[in-house]
Amino acid sequence: xxxxxxxxxxxxxxxxxxxxxxxxxxxxxxxxxxxxxxxxxxxxxxxxxxxxxxxxxxxxxxxxxxxxxxxxxxxxxxxxxxxxxxxxxxxxxxxxxxxxxxxxxxxxxxxxxxxxxxxxxxxxxxxxxxxxxxxxxxxxxxxxxxxxxxxxxxxxxxxxxxxxxxxxxxxxxxxxxxxxxxxxxx
Amino acid sequence: xxxxxxxxxxxxxxxxxxxxxxxxxxxxxxxxxxxxxxxxxxxxxxxxxxxxxxxxxxxxxxxxxxxxxxxxxxxxxxxxxxxxxxxxxxxxxxxxxxxxxxxxxxxxxxxxxxxxxxxxxxxxxxxxxxxxxxxxxxxxxxxxxxxxxxxxxxxxxxxxxxxxxxxxxxxxxxxxxxxxxxxxxx
DNA sequence: GACTTACTGCGACAATTTGGCGCATTTTTG
DNA sequence: CAAAAATGCGCCAAATTGTCGCAGTAAGTC
Numbered sequence: 001x002x003x004x005x006x007x008x009x010x011x012x013x014x015x016x017x018x019x020x021x022x023x024x025x026x027x028x029x030x031x032x033x034x035x036x037x038x039x040x041x042x043x044x045x046x047x048x049x050x051x052x053x054x055x056x057x058x059x060x061x062x063x064x065x066x067x068x069x070x071x072x073x074x075x076x077x078x079x080x081x082x083x084x085x086x087x088x089x090x091x092x093x094x095x096x097x098x099x100x101x102x103x104x105x106x107x108x109x110x111x112x113x114x115x116x117x118x119x120x121x122x123x124x125x126x127x128x129x130x131x132x133x134x135x136x137x138x139x140x141x142x143x144x145x146x147x148x149x150x151x152x153x154x155x156x157x158x159x160x161x162x163x164x165x166x167x168x169x170x171x172x173x174x175x176x177x178x179x180x181x182x183x184x185x186x
Numbered sequence: 187x188x189x190x191x192x193x194x195x196x197x198x199x200x201x202x203x204x205x206x207x208x209x210x211x212x213x214x215x216x217x218x219x220x221x222x223x224x225x226x227x228x229x230x231x232x233x234x235x236x237x238x239x240x241x242x243x244x245x246x247x248x249x250x251x252x253x254x255x256x257x258x259x260x261x262x263x264x265x266x267x268x269x270x271x272x273x274x275x276x277x278x279x280x281x282x283x284x285x286x287x288x289x290x291x292x293x294x295x296x297x298x299x300x301x302x303x304x305x306x307x308x309x310x311x312x313x314x315x316x317x318x319x320x321x322x323x324x325x326x327x328x329x330x331x332x333x334x335x336x337x338x339x340x341x342x343x344x345x346x347x348x349x350x351x352x353x354x355x356x357x358x359x360x361x362x363x364x365x366x367x368x369x370x371x372x
Numbered sequence: 373g374a375c376t377t378a379c380t381g382c383g384a385c386a387a388t389t390t391g392g393c394g395c396a397t398t399t400t401t402g
Numbered sequence: 403c404a405a406a407a408a409t410g411c412g413c414c415a416a417a418t419t420g421t422c423g424c425a426g427t428a429a430g431t432c
Contacts, residue, residue: 097283097286097297097299100283100286100287100290100297101286101290101296101297104286104287104290104291105290105295109291110287111283111286111287140336140340140343140354140355141299141336142355142356142357143333143336143337143340143355143357144333144357146299146332146333146336147329147330147332147333147336149299150299150327150329150332150333151329161378161379162379162380162381163378163379163380164379169328169329170328170372171328171329171330171419171420172419172420172421173379173380174381174382174419174420174421174422175418175419175420177380177381177382178418178419181381186356347407347408348408348409349407349408349409350408357390358390358391358392359408359409360390360391360392360393360410360411361389361390361391363409363410363411364389364390367410
């Protein structure tokens with residue numbers, strides 16, 4: 001469709017923060033976005049990213065949700081605070097609805113499940129909210145997926161406290177721990 | 187924590203639209219929400235719902251995403267147009283992230299994957315504004331219970347055809363058979 | 373600082389559950 | 403009626419869960 005690179009070239013501010021704790025993936029994504037014209041700053045941790053946002057709030061951000069030292073949502077909030085016009089997308093391998101909702105409510109413009117390539121990301125960053133045709137698949141989620149999302153939801157509500165979550169769900173902490181350690185079921 | 191019914195009783199406007207094309211489920215949900223104090227209007231199609239919204243825009247809405255004659259998102263938009271302060275939640279058994287994002291951006295306050303009970307819905311409707319802050323952790327269904335209900339739902343939808351249900355849920359027929367043979371988990 | 377309390381990650385193991393066969397019977401359907 | 407689909411069920415290996423225990427740690431108290 002529209003030429004992404006051309007659109008980027010016309011931006012008044014092309015600064016972009018890329019936050020992901022997976023270094024190789026981050027550099028690869030960062031480079032790809034740089035090639036498309038963004039001025040990329042990379043970060044591998046929430047702490048670093050928040051500092052970066054405070055110092056020089058970028059116009060755009062691509063944020064991983066789950067990081068070693070925190071949650072990408074914190075960065076969304078910090079960025080919205082520092083610069084309300086900033087546009088950011090969440091990027092995560094643990095896509096689930098509860099967090100997608102949380103991310104969008106926090107101010108993210110989109111939420112992409114990995115793997116997403118640089119074009120997807122760029123498009124999401126630029127798309128002026130021209131949210132298109134959500135005419136999605138008519139396949140129900142798998143039973144395990146439903147269970148997983150429910151767990152994620154409660155986990156969020158419990159402030160990421162595993163013991164508390166396990167108690168509320170009346171399941172064993174060890175089991176919950178194992179489930180959380182794994183990635184989302186299809 | 188806070189008593190949901192009490193909170194509802196204090197609302198200046200308790201009108202609520204329930205939109206779902208599954209009649210039994212809709213009436214059940216509608217009744218449950220009525221019991222909690224809402225003034226419920228039910229609707230089974232997008233056309234009807236949009237008309238209802240135009241005539242008497244409700245303060246709240248619970249909308250199914252997938253309907254025979256359209257998309258719940260249309261109703262969200264219509265409602266936001268008619269009454270920007272309205273709060274609505276999307277409810278769907280076929281949750282996917284793209285539509286969740288779309289729904290929230292369209293103005294829904296939350297997006298719940300079915301099965302969601304009346305309490306979940308009420309909580310979502312009332313939950314303090316934009317800030318989905320770490321609120322009262324809830325007293326929720328067990329993870330297995332949620333999975334079980336989802337399975338039951340799809341099973342119904344497949345006309346009690348085990349093989350078909352297993353296929354749609356992409357789970358093993360043998361396993362599904364065993365699950366169905368047992369009674370509901372707590 | 374010393375103490376107490378709660379959370380967490382993780383190894384180990386037995387008890388269950390599941391994933392996948394196959395197969396003899398119904399039920400459906402063309 | 404014959405082919406196709408669905409069902410119920412036994413069996414067994416593989417994977418998951420239920421429990422215990424323990425050490426490390428962050429937080430609150432005296």
